[in-house]
Amino acid sequence: MNAVKLPSRAGLVVVGGGVIGCSIAREASRYTPDIVVLEKESDVSCGTSKANNAEVHSGIGEDAGTLKQKLNVRGNQLYDGFVQGLGVELKRQGLLIVVTQRTVPAGGTSGLGEDERMDILTRKIPEGIIAYGENAGIKGLRALTREEVFRTEPNVTREAVAGVFDPTYGLISPYKLTIALAEHAVINGARVFTDTEVTGFRVEDGEVKAVITGRGEIATSLVVNAAGVFADDVADMAGAGGFVIHPRKGASLLFDRQVTAEYVHSSVAEFRMPGTRTTQSKGGGAMPTAEGNLQLGPTAIETGDKYDTSISAEEIEEIFERFHYLLPDFPRDALISAFSGVRAPTEEEDFVIGASEAVRGFVNVAGIQSPGLASAPAIAEMVLGILQDLGLPRDARGDFNPVRPAPPKFSELSHAERNRLIREDPRWGHVICRCETVTEKEVVNAIHGIVPATNMDAVKRRTRTGMGRCQGGFCHDRVAAILARELGIPITAVTKDGEGSPIFLGFAKDFLGGEAV
Amino acid sequence: MSGARKPQCVVVGAGPAGLGAALAAREAGLRDVMLVERDFELGGILPQCIHDGFGSMVFGQVLTGPQYAQRYIDRVEKAGVEVKLNTMVLEMAPDRRMTLVNSREGIYDIEPASIVLAMGCRERTRHQVMIPGYRPAGVICAGAAQRDINIDGLMPGRRVVILGSGDIGLIMARRFTLEGAEVEGVYELMDHPGGLTRNVVQCLHDYDIPLHLSHTVAFIHGRKRVEAVTVAAVDGNLKPIKESERLVPCDALVLSVGLIPENELSKQAGVELDPVTSGPVVDERMETSVEGIFACGNVVSVFDLVDWVTRTAETAGRAAAEYVLEGRKRGAVVRVNPGRNVKFVVPQVVGSLDRGADFYFRVEHPERAVRAMVLAGGGEVYSRKAKMVRPPEMVHAGIDAVAGSGKVLDVTVEVVEEEGGASKKKKRGRR
Numbered sequence: 001m002n003a004v005k006l007p008s009r010a011g012l013v014v015v016g017g018g019v020i021g022c023s024i025a026r027e028a029s030r031y032t033p034d035i036v037v038l039e040k041e042s043d044v045s046c047g048t049s050k051a052n053n054a055e056v057h058s059g060i061g062e063d064a065g066t067l068k069q070k071l072n073v074r075g076n077q078l079y080d081g082f083v084q085g086l087g088v089e090l091k092r093q094g095l096l097i098v099v100t101q102r103t104v105p106a107g108g109t110s111g112l113g114e115d116e117r118m119d120i121l122t123r124k125i126p127e128g129i130i131a132y133g134e135n136a137g138i139k140g141l142r143a144l145t146r147e148e149v150f151r152t153e154p155n156v157t158r159e160a161v162a163g164v165f166d167p168t169y170g171l172i173s174p175y176k177l178t179i180a181l182a183e184h185a186v187i188n189g190a191r192v193f194t195d196t197e198v199t200g201f202r203v204e205d206g207e208v209k210a211v212i213t214g215r216g217e218i219a220t221s222l223v224v225n226a227a228g229v230f231a232d233d234v235a236d237m238a239g240a241g242g243f244v245i246h247p248r249k250g251a252s253l254l255f256d257r258q259v260t261a262e263y264v265h266s267s268v269a270e271f272r273m274p275g276t277r278t279t280q281s282k283g284g285g286a287m288p289t290a291e292g293n294l295q296l297g298p299t300a301i302e303t304g305d306k307y308d309t310s311i312s313a314e315e316i317e318e319i320f321e322r323f324h325y326l327l328p329d330f331p332r333d334a335l336i337s338a339f340s341g342v343r344a345p346t347e348e349e350d351f352v353i354g355a356s357e358a359v360r361g362f363v364n365v366a367g368i369q370s371p372g373l374a375s376a377p378a379i380a381e382m383v384l385g386i387l388q389d390l391g392l393p394r395d396a397r398g399d400f401n402p403v404r405p406a407p408p409k410f411s412e413l414s415h416a417e418r419n420r421l422i423r424e425d426p427r428w429g430h431v432i433c434r435c436e437t438v439t440e441k442e443v444v445n446a447i448h449g450i451v452p453a454t455n456m457d458a459v460k461r462r463t464r465t466g467m468g469r470c471q472g473g474f475c476h477d478r479v480a481a482i483l484a485r486e487l488g489i490p491i492t493a494v495t496k497d498g499e500g501s502p503i504f505l506g507f508a509k510d511f512l513g514g515e516a517v
Numbered sequence: 518m519s520g521a522r523k524p525q526c527v528v529v530g531a532g533p534a535g536l537g538a539a540l541a542a543r544e545a546g547l548r549d550v551m552l553v554e555r556d557f558e559l560g561g562i563l564p565q566c567i568h569d570g571f572g573s574m575v576f577g578q579v580l581t582g583p584q585y586a587q588r589y590i591d592r593v594e595k596a597g598v599e600v601k602l603n604t605m606v607l608e609m610a611p612d613r614r615m616t617l618v619n620s621r622e623g624i625y626d627i628e629p630a631s632i633v634l635a636m637g638c639r640e641r642t643r644h645q646v647m648i649p650g651y652r653p654a655g656v657i658c659a660g661a662a663q664r665d666i667n668i669d670g671l672m673p674g675r676r677v678v679i680l681g682s683g684d685i686g687l688i689m690a691r692r693f694t695l696e697g698a699e700v701e702g703v704y705e706l707m708d709h710p711g712g713l714t715r716n717v718v719q720c721l722h723d724y725d726i727p728l729h730l731s732h733t734v735a736f737i738h739g740r741k742r743v744e745a746v747t748v749a750a751v752d753g754n755l756k757p758i759k760e761s762e763r764l765v766p767c768d769a770l771v772l773s774v775g776l777i778p779e780n781e782l783s784k785q786a787g788v789e790l791d792p793v794t795s796g797p798v799v800d801e802r803m804e805t806s807v808e809g810i811f812a813c814g815n816v817v818s819v820f821d822l823v824d825w826v827t828r829t830a831e832t833a834g835r836a837a838a839e840y841v842l843e844g845r846k847r848g849a850v851v852r853v854n855p856g857r858n859v860k861f862v863v864p865q866v867v868g869s870l871d872r873g874a875d876f877y878f879r880v881e882h883p884e885r886a887v888r889a890m891v892l893a894g895g896g897e898v899y900s901r902k903a904k905m906v907r908p909p910e911m912v913h914a915g916i917d918a919v920a921g922s923g924k925v926l927d928v929t930v931e932v933v934e935e936e937g938g939a940s941k942k943k944k945r946g947r948r
Contacts, residue, residue, distance in 0.1 A: 258781060307740055313649045313757070337644050339652065415616070419623040426620035431605045434555060456654075471642040473661045477669055491671065496654035500741035503654055504671040505768065511672050511697035 006193060009219035010036040012392060013211045014226055015198050015234055017044035019174055020368050021226035022181035023082075023380040025190050030400050031384075031393045033189020036218060037182065038211065040197035042498025043458040044451055045178035047228045048372070050461065051309065051341025053252055053298055054289050055267060056090065056170030057371035060097075060133045060141075067351045072371045073137045075378035076168055082377035086180040087406025088172060091290060094266040095169035096144070096152055098326065099125050101159040103271055122146075122162040125271060129164045140167045153264055155327055169267050173290040174373050175461040183450035184404035188397075192451050195498065198227075201238040201362075208238060208361040221361045222390055224383060229306040229344040231352075231366035240356035243346050243366060247306045250370075251315040251340040252284075252297030256469050259334035260294030263327075270326050284319075286327055291464070294330070296323045298341070309340045336469050343369035353379065355386050363387065407445040407462075411437040432482070433475040435468020443479060447486040454487060456480065457497040476503065524599075525549040525841050527615065527629040528834075529606055529782065532561020534814025535635035536589035537827040541834025542633070543596040546842055550598045551629070553617065555605040559593070560586035561637055562660065563823070565667045568688055570715075574824035585823060611787040611807055631837040634783055634797065634805070634812040635830065638776040638819050640685075643737075646774045648680075650737030653744075659685040659773035666696060674769025678746050679703045680734045684712035684821065684909075686773025691720035693771075700724075701765055704732040704748055706755055709883065711773075711909055713821060733757055734770060743768050776819045786810060793861040794818040800866045801874035802836035803829055804847050811837050818863045818877065821911050828875060828913075829863075856892075856931025858884060860908070867928050870898070870919035878914070878930050883907045889914055892929045902935055 011032050014021045017039030025037045041047070058076050062069035083090050099121050106117060126143035133141045144163035149156060152165065182192050193215075201223070202210035210219045227234040235241035255263075269285035284297050299315050316338055323330060346352055346367035356362040363386055365379060372379075388394050410418060410428065422429040427441035446453040446462035453459045456466070456479060465479050466472030472479075480503050484491040495501045525547040528539040531554035539552040558564065563571070566582025573579055576588070593600070601619065608616040613632055618624045640658035657665075657673050663685065665671045677693050679686050682705040690700045703721060708731045710717050721728050729748070735757040736747040745766045749757035778796040780788070789798045789806035796817040797805040804811050813833035814826040839845040850866040855878065862878040876891055876899075884906050891899035891914050899916040906912055914930065 258784070309740070310651045310736075311649050313647070313735065316647055316649060333645075335644050335647065336642065338647070338649075415624045418618070422618075422620065422623040429618055429620035429623060430603060431555060431618065434605065437605075437607065469642075470639045471644070473640050473642065473658045476657075476661060477665055477671070481669075491669075497741070501654040502742065504665065504673055505675045506672050508666055508670045508672050508696045511675070 004193070006196070006213065006216045006218055007036060007191065010034055011220065012036070012222045012224065012387065013038060013218055013220045014224045015211070016226035016228055016231075017041070017178070017182060017192060017194065018047050018049040018226065018228050019045065019178045019181070019373055019376050020228075020365055020379055021224070022178050022185065023376040024224055024226060024365065024383050025185040026181040027380040027384050028387065028392060029185045029188035029190050030396055032397070035185060035190035037185070037190060037192045038196045038198055038213060039192065039194045042194050042455055042495070043453065043461070044182045044192060044194065045175040045461065046497070048341050048343060048369070049178050050175045051339050052174055052250070052370065052373060053284070053287065053295060054171050054174050055287065055371075055374065056172055057374040058095065058133070058138045058166050058168040059136050059371070059374070060095070060129070060138055060166055062136075062371065064132070064136060067353065068371065068375070069136055071351065071375040071378040071382065074381075075371075075375040076170070078377035078381065079170060079374075083172070083177070085403040086177070086184055087404055088176050088180045089290065091171045092167065093169065093171055093288065095166040095285075096149065096156075096266045096268045097129060097164040097166065097271050098149060098156055098160045098268060099162040099271045100157060101161060102325075103273060118161070126162050126164050129271065133166065138166065138168060141165070153266065153268055155263055155329065156268060157326055157328055159325070164271075165266075171267070171288065171290045172373070176290075179451060179462060180404055180406065186450050187401050187404055198234060198237070203238055203359050206358065206360055208359055222363075222387060222392060223361060224363045224365060224387070226365045226368075228368070229342050231344060231364065235356070235364055235366065238356070238359050238362050240359040240362040240364060243352050243364075245306075245344045245346060245366065247303050247308065248343045248345055248369070249301045249303045249308055249340050250298030250343055251311040251319065251338065252295055253316065253319050253335055254289070254337040254339070255294040255331065256334040256336050257291065257293045258469070259331050261288070261292045263294045263330065264288060268326065284322070286323055286330070296330075303342065306342060308342060311338045311340045315340075336471060345369045351375070351379070353382060355390060361390055363390070407442065407449065410439045410442060432478050433463070433465040433468065435470050435474075436464040438463045438465045440482065443482050444486060447483060454483075455495045455497055455501070456483070456503060459483065480504070521614070521626040521628045524551045524627060524629045526631045526633065526837050527551045527553060527627065528633040528635055529553050530561065530635035530637055530816070531559045531600070532635065532637050532814065533563060533586065533589065533823050533826045534637065534816065534830045535561070535633070536586070536593050537830030538633040538635055538811075538813050538834035538837070539598045540589065540593050540596055541831040542838045543598050545835045545838030547838045551601060551627075552593065552598050553601045553604050553606055555603070557603055559590045559600065559602070565664045567667050568692075571823050574822070575827050606782055609782045609786045613786075613809055630809065630841045632810045633833050633837050634788075634810065634816050635814050636779040636782060636816045638778045638815040640772070641775040641777055643772060646772070648734050648737060650746075651740055653737065653739040653742050655739070655743035655769040656737060657769060657771055659683075659689045659771050662689055662771050663692065666692060672696065672698060674698055674767070674771065676701060676767045677769045677771055678734070678748070678765055678767045679771045679773060681705065681773035681775070682710040682712050682717070682728060683773040683775065684716050686771065687712045687716040687720040689771055689773065690726050691724055694724050694726065700726050701767055702727040702729055704729045704734060706733050706751060707731070709907075713909060735762060737770060738764075743770055746770055776815065778816045778819065780816060783812070783816070788812070791861065791865055794863065796863075798865045799863060800847055800850055800868050801864050801870070802847070802868070803833035803864070804836060804840070808846065809840055818861070820877070821909060825877060825911060825913060829877075832875065851926060851928060854927070854929040856929045858882065858906075858932040859930050862930045870916065873916050873918045876914040876916070876930050878912050879908055880906045880912065880932055881908065884932060884934075886935045887932045888935045890931050890933060891916055892931070893919060894926055906932055
């Protein structure tokens with residue numbers, strides 16, 4: 001797909017075009033334009049970054065003393081500045097932690113009197129959560145009474161007895177953020193190469209000299225390994241490994257925005273007593289997405305397969321069952337999509353960030369699982385420091401452009417603005433995706449964007465075509481036709497998400513010819 | 518916005534329902550009828566339905582979809598209906614103010630005196646029936662596949678598994694076969710076909726395509742493009758039976774798992790919806806709960822025959838004209854009760870039967886040798902023998918004018934066993 005020649009050398013090569021790789025590239029571009037990002041998939045944000053719950057956590061769910069918690073708390077605090085100028089919205093909708101009757105069950109084995117039990121539920125647990133959070137540096141936590149819980153979220157279970165509200169929790173579209181970061185880096189001189197798989201490194205005298213790809217070699221003395229679930233494989237290629245990623249799948253359910261827009265306003269999770277966690281997931285939650293759909297999940301299942309983005313019947317059922325208690329009346333029928341992402345945990349369940357001791361110039365940024373999205377700004381800050389110690393320029397550029405212009409979104413504009421755009425270009429008045437009201441011009445803009453969208457999913461992530469309740473039934477052929485026209489390729493070469501995923505298998509007339517079968 | 522145009526009637530959607538309603542409104546005397554269509558051509562889904570079977574009731578002839586559509590397109594154009602193609606209704610308010618957009622005129626408001634909703638329906642998707650697995654290219658709804666093949670000449674699959682035996686699924690089984698693709702089989706969750714019997718015979722039997730009843734797709738394999746599906750028999754709770762799982766290699770999964778009326782705009786306008794049909798609650802004039810807003814065709818309830826769609830459209834278009842010209846409004850209404858073996862009835866409410874009415878209903882389970890009945894105010898106003906009723910086939914009961922029906926307090930539509938005159942009378946007597 002991508003026929004552009006790779007450069008023969010670069011000051012910094014970032015392996016992996018996910019939110020971490022693109023964050024680092026964008027931050028580094030404040031100091032140097034001489035950056036290359038390599039991504040083996042057909043677009044940035046194709047791995048873990050595109051399939052998570054879009055939450056900017058506060059850090060309250062992480063274990064004290066971990067690098068994860070430290071970078072999460074710091075990342076959350078940096079976020080507003082981090083997204084400034086990117087044209088991607090961060091919503092600080094907050095997290096409601098609900099304490100319910102079943103948190104400490106009545107009678108039975110606990111041997112607690114009812115007054116004592118209620119005191120634990122309504123006072124001690126909220127106080128404990130708040131103290132834990134404040135100790136980690138999370139500000140603004142407050143205890144809620146039962147009535148305040150319902151006032152905040154009227155749809156939660158009547159079994160709720162108290163709650164804690166964490167106002168720092170945010171939501172951001174992870175793929176829009178990643179695309180914006182990549183584009184901002186490109187605006188400032190970086191180059192992003194998709195469909196480009198790293199196959200090895202040239203290491204001489206314990207120093208990295210070049211990155212080898214399926215499309216040629218790039219000489220460099222600085223490499224960041226931000227390859228997500230493949231970070232261990234990439235590190236091993238350079239002899240800079242020593243950690244193992246064991247892929248863990250997380251599935252989420254997504255509901256029709258029209259039905260669920262006001263169903264929950266914040267992220268909502270049920271508090272569970274420490275030690276009662278049955279999986280490595282923090283437990284997941286119910287939350288709106290950055291764009292207003294209700295989302296439930298995720299699960300946490302060890303998979304062994306780094307490409308396992310399937311979702312099983314058991315997972316779907318598990319999610320429904322898990323949230324049935326917390327949100328008894330949620331609109332199950334409004335399900336429009338279910339997806340899985342693969343997380344990249346290490347054995348230690350903590351981030352692995354640092355310069356390799358074995359290979360000079362090689363920096364691992366690995367084991368980045370949840371809360372990786374929330375930690376991205378702090379991870380980028382930390383990695384930048386490491387890179388500068390290894391030779392990246394320390395002086396900020398005078399010519400850094402602080403703004404990445406976001407292409408206008410028809411559905412978010414006023415009528416006056418829409419009319420102005422339609423007068424400029426009639427394609428602004430031609431609605432292609434009816435469910436999400438996406439116009440032809442937006443599709444064209446995405447295809448010719450700074451990081452171009454070259455397939456259906458890439459267009460979808462940028463414009464929301466096919467993301468609505470009909471899931472592309474009415475618009476897939478139209479988007480495919482626009483892609484073919486704008487890219488100058490036959491429509492049969494249009495793919496869902498890169499090589500091997502054609503939308504159409506041929507023209508009808510060729511099928512009957514015989515040889516096509 | 519006093520500058521907004523005020524058409525007498527705006528019809529939203531130019532499929533068979535919209536075409537029929539616009540024509541009827543014009544013929545009933547409205548000068549200023551506007552037909553708004555978001556697609557580039559008139560006809561809705563009909564142009565892609567190149568098989569025959571359309572029009573036997575309306576025209577007494579068996580036509581293809583494009584032929585059926587063209588007859589109405591010609592009449593609509595001749596009648597002087599104002600047609601707006603490539604135009605989408607963005608907003609619709611309870612006071613009937615609408616916001617439209619197209620490339621030529623931009624965004625603008627209109628304030629029609631009446632509205633007919635004719636937006637049709639959309640297909641249920643993979644996740645609405647919760648099919649687990651990967652999300653590769655090659656999972657496609659039957660109607661979308663039909664559009665690809667019949668309009669664009671593009672094949673979305675070479676070796677195809679079809680889930681769902683609704684009419685579109687059956688027709689697409691034949692269509693894929695005729696175009697040189699291989700249809701491995703049609704899988705149906707229920708223990709009976711979802712489509713019309715004639716389609717089971719003409720689309721599957723005639724082409725030796727197997728129909729697997731009480732089966733479903735339990736998993737979709739293939740990371741980039743569909744590589745196979747796991748099919749399984751289902752138990753009494755419609756859950757897949759693990760031991761019966763079988764891997765079927767294929768490169769496309771075509772879904773024909775139901776249609777949902779498209780009522781997003783109706784909701785914006787505050788129109789009451791029926792949870793069973795997912796369409797507006799209408800009276801015998803096809804007026805919705807919002808005064809001056811009428812509805813017809815598949816946006817009200819998914820019909821199996823286009824002829825019924827046209828019938829409802831004519832009723833709605835005429836009623837919209839009467840509303841504008843004569844100020845005829847809905848009076849007090851009574852609910853229509855779905856009686857024995859009736860899942861739902863359209864219309865759901867009745868204001869008056871003094872001009873007669875058409876009732877459309879579906880049964881809950883198949884039954885032989887029955888009688889379809891409409892009872893009003895305790896008396897029988899319609900009764901017809903039927904050899905067989907089945908859930909996929911809409912039953913129509915067209916009743917004549919009932920004098921003095923202004924006092925009707927209770928309407929029931931039901932299907933009763935046909936046991937000979939005596940028992941029939943007894944049943945009626947109980948009412």
